[in-house]
Amino acid sequence: MSVQLSYEQFCQRFSTEKECVSALYQLKWPNGFHCPRCQSASYTLISTRRLPLYECRSCLHQTSLISGTVMEGSRTLLQKWFRAIFLIASPSSAINAVKLAEIIEVTYKTAWLILHKLRHAIGHHNANQLLEGIIKINATTYGKPYNPTIFRHPQEHPLLGGASINAQGAITHLKIQQVEERFLAPNSSHVLPAGVAHFQEHYVVPNPVDVVSFTGKRAKLLYQPLIRLCKEAYYWLNDTFHGIGGKHLQAYLHEFCFTVNYALQQQCPFTQLCQLGATTARITYKRLIRKNTASAAKQPLAA
Numbered sequence: 524m525s526v527q528l529s530y531e532q533f534c535q536r537f538s539t540e541k542e543c544v545s546a547l548y549q550l551k552w553p554n555g556f557h558c559p560r561c562q563s564a565s566y567t568l569i570s571t572r573r574l575p576l577y578e579c580r581s582c583l584h585q586t587s588l589i590s591g592t593v594m595e596g597s598r599t600l601l602q603k604w605f606r607a608i609f610l611i612a613s614p615s616s617a618i619n620a621v622k623l624a625e626i627i628e629v630t631y632k633t634a635w636l637i638l639h640k641l642r643h644a645i646g647h648h649n650a651n652q653l654l655e656g657i658i659k660i661n662a663t664t665y666g667k668p669y670n671p672t673i674f675r676h677p678q679e680h681p682l683l684g685g686a687s688i689n690a691q692g693a694i695t696h697l698k699i700q701q702v703e704e705r706f707l708a709p710n711s712s713h714v715l716p717a718g719v720a721h722f723q724e725h726y727v728v729p730n731p732v733d734v735v736s737f738t739g740k741r742a743k744l745l746y747q748p749l750i751r752l753c754k755e756a757y758y759w760l761n762d763t764f765h766g767i768g769g770k771h772l773q774a775y776l777h778e779f780c781f782t783v784n785y786a787l788q789q790q791c792p793f794t795q796l797c798q799l800g801a802t803t804a805r806i807t808y809k810r811l812i813r814k815n816t817a818s819a820a821k822q823p824l825a826a
């Protein structure tokens with residue numbers, strides 16, 4: 524499915540819940556049904572519910588089409604989920620919960636949850652995509668105050684941007700990660716060498732060709748193409764969501780990097796995002812609002 528379709532064309536393509544059921548079945552079981560408990564391929568279809576149930580003929584275990592997906596437990600129509608995926612995966616995606624609620628006609632809370640559940644799946648995917656080859660790492664900050672001082676402002680979020688660079692010097696893969704408090708100098712946004720080491724350990728392949736990092740005083744040397752992409756992320760955060768606090772910042776950065784990485788590879792992220800949605804276990808609302816509370820103050824739902 525090409526994301527080059529307009530939203531209206533997309534809605535026509537998936538105009539019924541039945542079409543979405545069939546698409547989700549293909550994404551969930553591309554090689555045909557298999558029971559999650561005993562792997563048997565034979566089932567009895569139970570069609571008395573809103574969504575089909577598949578009862579394994581060997582062990583009688585019943586599986587819903589949405590169990591084991593980000594949609595598990597959701598009462599929202601699949602059509603609306605597909606539309607949300609289309610909108611988030613569209614080039615220059617600028618969809619926030621307020622807009623999504625209006626377009627797909629759900630409550631603000633449902634729209635906020637759908638977006639965050641999809642970001643959760645994206646975060647899982649991004650964690651497995653490591654930087655490789657020639658790599659640049661640059662310290663940067665989101666939410667820098669107008670008059671910065673040597674002390675860190677509470678809304679200042681130190682980040683590390685990392686990029687794989689090809690032989691022509693162009694960025695092919697971007698990562699932007701929040702830096703944990705333990706990797707910062709006291710009261711400052713200065714990233715300690717241990718923070719860069721942690722970044723390399725978690726987000727870079729074990730044997731990269733070359734890694735150059737710019738932090739501390741060297742951050743002034745800045746690798747400009749990477750800094751430009753980080754600035755784009757900050758404009759996107761501010762323009763689309765009117766600024767984001769620390770608690771969910773990483774989820775939004777994941778979304779930004781996901782769409783940028785597909786654009787850099789001149790690919791469309793729609794199919795990938797559908798697959799991620801169909802194969803990533805959901806995150807519950809409870810877990811979502813508890814997430815990272817140790818490192819950030821509780822905040823109301825942000826767009």
Ligand SMILES: [Zn+2]
Pocket residue numbers: 558559560561562563579580581582583584
């Ligand atoms: Zn079974």
